Amino acid sequence: MTTLLLALIAGAVVGLALGGLGGGGSILAVPALIYLLDFTPVAATTASLLIVAATTATSLYTHAKDGNVQWRAGILFAAAGIVPALLGGTLAGRLPEALLTGAFSVIAFVAALRMLRPQQSAADHSRLPVQPARAAATGAGLGAITGFLGVGGGFLAVPALVSVLGLKMKGAVGTSLLVITITSLAALTARTGTAHGLRWEVIAPFTGAAILGAWDGKHLAAKVSGATLQRVFAWVLAAVAAVMLLDALT
Numbered sequence: 001m002t003t004l005l006l007a008l009i010a011g012a013v014v015g016l017a018l019g020g021l022g023g024g025g026s027i028l029a030v031p032a033l034i035y036l037l038d039f040t041p042v043a044a045t046t047a048s049l050l051i052v053a054a055t056t057a058t059s060l061y062t063h064a065k066d067g068n069v070q071w072r073a074g075i076l077f078a079a080a081g082i083v084p085a086l087l088g089g090t091l092a093g094r095l096p097e098a099l100l101t102g103a104f105s106v107i108a109f110v111a112a113l114r115m116l117r118p119q120q121s122a123a124d125h126s127r128l129p130v131q132p133a134r135a136a137a138t139g140a141g142l143g144a145i146t147g148f149l150g151v152g153g154g155f156l157a158v159p160a161l162v163s164v165l166g167l168k169m170k171g172a173v174g175t176s177l178l179v180i181t182i183t184s185l186a187a188l189t190a191r192t193g194t195a196h197g198l199r200w201e202v203i204a205p206f207t208g209a210a211i212l213g214a215w216d217g218k219h220l221a222a223k224v225s226g227a228t229l230q231r232v233f234a235w236v237l238a239a240v241a242a243v244m245l246l247d248a249l250t
Contacts, residue, residue, distance in 0.1 A: 004205055006036050011206035015055065015213020017233055027111055027151045029210075030104055031240045037202050041097045041104070045150030046191045047198055049089075051207045052151070053184040058211050060177040068174030073165055077175075078182035080136040081143020085183040088147025089190030102248035104149050108241035111155040115234035135164050142179065147187035 010032040017028060029051050033044035063069055092100060138160045145151065157176035161167045167175060 007202045007206040008209045011209030012213040015210035041100045048150035049184050054207045055210045056177045056180045063174035068170045070175045074175040074178035077139045078179040080139030081183045082186045084140045084144035085147035085186040086190045088144045089187035098248045105241045105244035112234045112238040143183045146183040
């Protein structure tokens with residue numbers, strides 16, 4: 001199978017997951033780039049940031065048109081993560097590849113476990129007072145993860161925006177796209193030194209397929225139970241995380 005075809009298929013799968021789940025699907029980009037398209041872990045996490053930034057910015061536009069983005073809350077939340085994203089992006093290029101792969105596998109396991117847990121209603125948190133210190137700490141943590149591992153972090157950002165800021169689910173999903181776009185772009189500025197390992201002939205079709213796949217994912221979500229999609233994705237992600245952890249340890 002040619003590299004171009006693999007990039008298109010992998011990008012479409014990532015896009016389908018992202019569109020169908022409303023967040024979290026982009027975490028498959030890094031293992032796809034490493035194990036299917038022969039990127040190094042550092043190059044894969046940098047390329048993933050490019051893919052994440054492009055797909056989330058496109059989705060952000062559609063959510064903003066529907067009025068599902070809380071701009072002020074999202075910008076303030078993302079601002080806390082800009083410096084950690086810069087630091088994480090810088091650190092990622094200086095660590096052993098096995099350590100980076102192992103850290104990614106741990107985050108992937110966390111994402112899978114969170115998706116398998118019953119979701120709390122936004123109403124459980126909507127009346128709680130917002131704690132600025134907790135909001136800043138959570139935003140900083142999300143920024144660090146995005147910068148270090150090259151993942152969008154929608155699987156963490158959405159529940160954080162619900163529980164910490166008390167946003168309703170639709171607003172949390174839309175606002176998380178704003179947060180992810182800002183932190184991904186911040187992390188990319190710290191990774192200019194890792195651009196030499198990127199292969200644009202792979203990244204471009206991968207990104208295009210992911211953007212188109214996200215649109216199809218929305219239609220898929222309308223036909224299949226969201227809980228079913230989430231469980232299937234969670235088990236796939238857990239299996240991918242296990243493979244990556246074994247690879248890091250051997």
